[in-house]
């Protein structure tokens with residue numbers, strides 16, 4: 422199967438060499454080609470260039486992209502899309518004055534989702550999650566990370582991870598899996614948190630390591646959840662099974678989690694709504710990607726990640742949705758890119774770099790995804806006819822996507 426896309430008004434994120442990350446000042450540059458063509462064979466980008474260089478090519482399918490922009494599909498490096506039911510009642514409770522922390526303290530929040538998930542059959546959980554995955558793919562997401570963390574028992578965490586494995590098998594999207602057993606302290610361990618950490622370390626991690634059900638290890642490193650000592654023990658235990666850290670840190674408080682993650686060579690540190698100069702310093706000269714989740718800040722009315730401070734310090738930044746039932750019931754990367762420009766004061770070029778190549782980096786996938794490069798996977802968004810790529814973040818809430826191609830297949 423081959424596809425020729427011709428007369429592309431502008432082809433974005435064009436890279437002659439296979440770069441895997443964009444940092445600091447370089448994030449302001451988004452290389453593009455005007456009036457371009459692109460050829461896909463099977464699931465791979467095999468050629469692209471200006472229309473003036475185009476030589477006749479017999480493709481199985483030809484798409485005329487006149488007036489339209491083509492860019493790599495979004496790379497969403499932080500989601501919790503495997504969950505059961507929803508938490509719309511807590512949404513209303515928050516409107517009526519309760520905070521996210523208040524709800525968690527009275528046994529709601531993550532524990533509420535865990536209770537529902539434990540009672541949900543594996544097939545039902547798969548069906549609910551597949552629906553969400555298909556929905557975000559229609560919105561242009563072609564690579565996605567999915568976490569466990571609403572099981573909180575050995576059995577229920579494994580159930581979540583098996584569901585992710587099934588999604589991986591049945592979907593065209595590239596999927597990476599993260600074990601987040603340390604997402605909240607279950608009710609039964611309320612006064613014996615260390616015992617739960619022991620369970621994570623002695624039972625869950627070895628079980629998951631043996632069955633190779635996860636790529637990454639995550640911890641919600643936050644006051645009232647897991648402290649630095651818990652986090653370090655869990656990261657060390659994960660490391661023994663080859664699970665690389667990607668952790669939730671600095672959502673509400675900054676207390677050294679970023680430096681700890683860097684010490685353990687975390688692939689990413691995610692949230693970062695609260696950042697100190699020490700946190701920024703810790704990230705310098707590291708291989709850890711900072712990840713901002715602006716839809717979470719929007720939904721919870723908490724501070725936005727200081728993207729300017731991070732990028733202006735010469736660091737890279739990735740953008741992701743955090744799609745989950747409690748803090749971000751949205752998996753729309755287009756909204757994330759808009760919000761990053763509007764609220765985090767990122768330029769459209771920075772936001773698109775953050776949501777494509779840097780998002781791919783934060784999933785260990787940037788060798789194959791996140792830019793227009795010969796030999797990379799053909800995951801593409803073709804927009805409707807638009808004036809410029811600035812319109813993508815500018816027209817927030819609009820769906821400007823015409824066609825999505827994932828691994829060389831047109832999915833809508």
Ligand SMILES: N=CN[C@@H](CCC(=O)O)C(=O)O
Nearest residue numbers: 530531641743745746747748
């Ligand atoms: N903060 C921790 N975990 C999720 C929210 C989980 C929930 O509220 O269900 C997050 O990344 O925002």
Ligand SMILES: [Zn+2]
Nearest residue numbers: 499501669743
């Ligand atoms: Zn999260």
